Amino acid sequence: xxxxxxxxxxxxxxxxxxxxxxxxxxxxxxxxxxxxxxxxxxxxxxxxxxxxxxxxxxxxxxxxxxxxxxxxxxxxxxxxxxxxxxxxxxxx
Amino acid sequence: xxxxxxxxxxxxxxxxxxxxxxxxxxxxxxxxxxxxxxxxxxxxxxxxxxxxxxxxxxxxxxxxxxxxxxxxxxxxxxxxxxxxxxxxxxxxxxxxxxxxxxxxxxxxxxxxxxxxxxxxxxxxxxxxxxxxxxxxxxxxxxxxxxxxxxxxxxxxxxxxxxxxxxxxxxxxxxxxxxxxxxxx
Numbered sequence: 001x002x003x004x005x006x007x008x009x010x011x012x013x014x015x016x017x018x019x020x021x022x023x024x025x026x027x028x029x030x031x032x033x034x035x036x037x038x039x040x041x042x043x044x045x046x047x048x049x050x051x052x053x054x055x056x057x058x059x060x061x062x063x064x065x066x067x068x069x070x071x072x073x074x075x076x077x078x079x080x081x082x083x084x085x086x087x088x089x090x091x092x
Numbered sequence: 093x094x095x096x097x098x099x100x101x102x103x104x105x106x107x108x109x110x111x112x113x114x115x116x117x118x119x120x121x122x123x124x125x126x127x128x129x130x131x132x133x134x135x136x137x138x139x140x141x142x143x144x145x146x147x148x149x150x151x152x153x154x155x156x157x158x159x160x161x162x163x164x165x166x167x168x169x170x171x172x173x174x175x176x177x178x179x180x181x182x183x184x185x186x187x188x189x190x191x192x193x194x195x196x197x198x199x200x201x202x203x204x205x206x207x208x209x210x211x212x213x214x215x216x217x218x219x220x221x222x223x224x225x226x227x228x229x230x231x232x233x234x235x236x237x238x239x240x241x242x243x244x245x246x247x248x249x250x251x252x253x254x255x256x257x258x259x260x261x262x263x264x265x266x267x268x269x270x271x272x273x274x275x276x
Contacts, residue, residue, distance in 0.1 A: 007151045007152070007167060008151070008152065008227065008228065008229075009152070011213070011214065011229070012213040012214075014213060014230065015213065015229060015230060058235075059228070059229060059230045059235050060166075060228045060229060061151070061166045061167045061228055062166045062167050062169075062228075063166075063167040081167075083167075
């Protein structure tokens, strides 16, 4: 598997560390209530298909990336810097 | 206090020459990490030009002047290598002294790409990694900064604590490449 880092270009997966679902970018408000916080902390989808994840380019530029990928085909559909939303599709 | 002897990161480990490729250590006067404040990238580049005669390198690039070179080293970060940085740079960026944190190795000669191809996952051949290019990637299992400052020369920086491992890995790769060449 390879991920196209918006800064570094196409890189081998060994340079990256996965954090998990990109839900970490959608933190509920402090007063959102127990249900919202329970869902944020503990409940995860396990999709067969397209999902978004956070990957860290540990052995590269050190950026956090939001990666959209298909868990069935292993296709990487979109990679963006979490910081500023710079996006690049795999066709670039 | 006892008189202490300063050792370089790869003291007594280099130079090594095998099959036309030479691995040597470079000991820069200082290494400073420059991390521009939000929206200050252009201002930092201008200040750098004014103070040391080189621009701030963009991603995957390095720049050079007579006294210094600057190597892109990550998201919003570059290493300024040479004499200690001018204090004016601190107006536009965080400036962090990294002088003793890295070992700077130089791999020089025809076939440096073949040596590095055994250790790093990225394509460092001349066609895609040209003079003035830089990259963050791996050397074996070590995080490294690569820069090509001349056609047949690539500098490799890894954490100082890994100097011995880096030299060992590179030496083994150099031996392998040389053995393969002499077998033909």
